Amino acid sequence: xxxxxxxxxxxxxxxxxxxxxxxxxxxxxxxxxxxxxxxxxxxxxxxxxxxxxxxxxxxxxxxxxxxxxxxxxxxxxxxxxxxxxxxxxxxxxxxxxxxxxxxxxxxxxxxxxxxxxxxxxxxxxxxxxxxxxxxxxxxxxxxxxxxxxxxxxxxxxxxxxxxxxxxxxxx
Amino acid sequence: xxxxxxxxxxxxxxxxxxxxxxxxxxxxxxxxxxxxxxxxxxxxxxxxxxxxxxxxxxxxxxxxxxxxxxxxxxxxxxxxxxxxxxxxxxxxxxxxxxxxxxxxxxxxxxxxxxxxxxxxxxxxxxxxxxxxxxxxxxxxxxxxxxxxxxxxxxxxxxxxxxxxxxxx
Numbered sequence: 001x002x003x004x005x006x007x008x009x010x011x012x013x014x015x016x017x018x019x020x021x022x023x024x025x026x027x028x029x030x031x032x033x034x035x036x037x038x039x040x041x042x043x044x045x046x047x048x049x050x051x052x053x054x055x056x057x058x059x060x061x062x063x064x065x066x067x068x069x070x071x072x073x074x075x076x077x078x079x080x081x082x083x084x085x086x087x088x089x090x091x092x093x094x095x096x097x098x099x100x101x102x103x104x105x106x107x108x109x110x111x112x113x114x115x116x117x118x119x120x121x122x123x124x125x126x127x128x129x130x131x132x133x134x135x136x137x138x139x140x141x142x143x144x145x146x147x148x149x150x151x152x153x154x155x156x157x158x159x160x161x162x163x164x165x166x167x168x169x170x171x
Numbered sequence: 172x173x174x175x176x177x178x179x180x181x182x183x184x185x186x187x188x189x190x191x192x193x194x195x196x197x198x199x200x201x202x203x204x205x206x207x208x209x210x211x212x213x214x215x216x217x218x219x220x221x222x223x224x225x226x227x228x229x230x231x232x233x234x235x236x237x238x239x240x241x242x243x244x245x246x247x248x249x250x251x252x253x254x255x256x257x258x259x260x261x262x263x264x265x266x267x268x269x270x271x272x273x274x275x276x277x278x279x280x281x282x283x284x285x286x287x288x289x290x291x292x293x294x295x296x297x298x299x300x301x302x303x304x305x306x307x308x309x310x311x312x313x314x315x316x317x318x319x320x321x322x323x324x325x326x327x328x329x330x331x332x333x334x335x336x337x338x339x
Contacts, residue, residue, distance in 0.1 A: 012241055016234045024229045038230050045237045046244065111224055130221035135186040151179040158213050165216050 001061065005052040012052075015061075016045055022062055022132070023069050029127040030073045032112050040076060044068045059141060066142035070124055077120040107168060114164035118157055125153040126161070172200050177207045181214045 003011035023044050027037035047068055055064075115123050121143075128134040128142055136154075140147045177200050183189050184197050201208050261269065319325035
């Protein structure tokens with residue numbers, strides 16, 4: 001980032017390549033739509049470029065990037081309620097694993113519907129903790145809140161998601 | 172440990188963030204409490220779900236698109252060394268800094284205006300009198316051969332002396 005601040009765009013390219021999966025993963029899991037997730041992830045990287053001159057390495061870069069993605073996602077959620085879309089490739093007839101793929105699609109749609117039922121802050125905590133594998137401290141740092149607040153968000157989200165787990169275990 | 176606290180600490184426990192002492196207290200509670208044990212099971216299953224539910228891959232060409240936009244954006248910017256403008260500075264600083272700068276400006280202008288007003292309103296000082304160029308000895312008329320001017324010290328003295336002599 002210090003190199004980017006001096007105008008080194010090759011360094012910036014490396015940053016994008018190394019961390020695009022993180023930004024995309026958070027945005028996609030939170031928003032549920034490929035195009036919106038791509039817009040948010042792209043905007044996050046451009047904001048990093050704009051702010052390169054003011055960057056101070058007070059936190060790990062993935063945490064810094066996550067914070068920007070999270071802020072953009074939460075702003076987006078305030079403006080618009082995400083509509084679950086089917087982003088998986090269509091199953092071809094005669095595919096030997098067609099049944100498995102259909103089951104996977106149903107499962108993913110169930111997960112999407114369950115995540116969409118959560119308030120934005122709980123949804124973000126769940127995405128970071130269970131889908132991105134952050135520990136509680138990292139979630140708190142990325143969401144710019146306290147560990148206690150994250151614990152409360154996750155506890156409430158688990159109660160809401162309990163029926164999803166029950167449904168998935170039936171399938 | 173109470174159930175409410177246990178359920179808050181379950182995620183920290185599962186991700187290994189609790190101290191060994193807190194871990195053993197929590198595990199002891201889980202052994203005895205069905206409700207909290209169910210909550211821990213739900214958390215474990217959510218972790219497994221998150222690990223096994225695949226996230227679609229990053230869209231093809233995403234990095235290239237970002238890099239192209241970055242170069243376009245950089246080409247539009249004025250180089251930092253070329254000029255510094257107060258407008259750019261104003262846009263860059265945080266809101267508290269802007270408030271502080273505005274307050275300093277208002278206080279400075281206000282103080283200057285107050286001082287200027289007071290100066291303008293103060294009455295003009297009276298003109299100073301020219302120092303007399305007349306010889307002070309002459310003004311006291313100490314030359315006894317000439318008549319002392321009316322009201323002068325010499326006249327007063329002579330009158331005093333005269334009255335004293337008449338009294339004898």
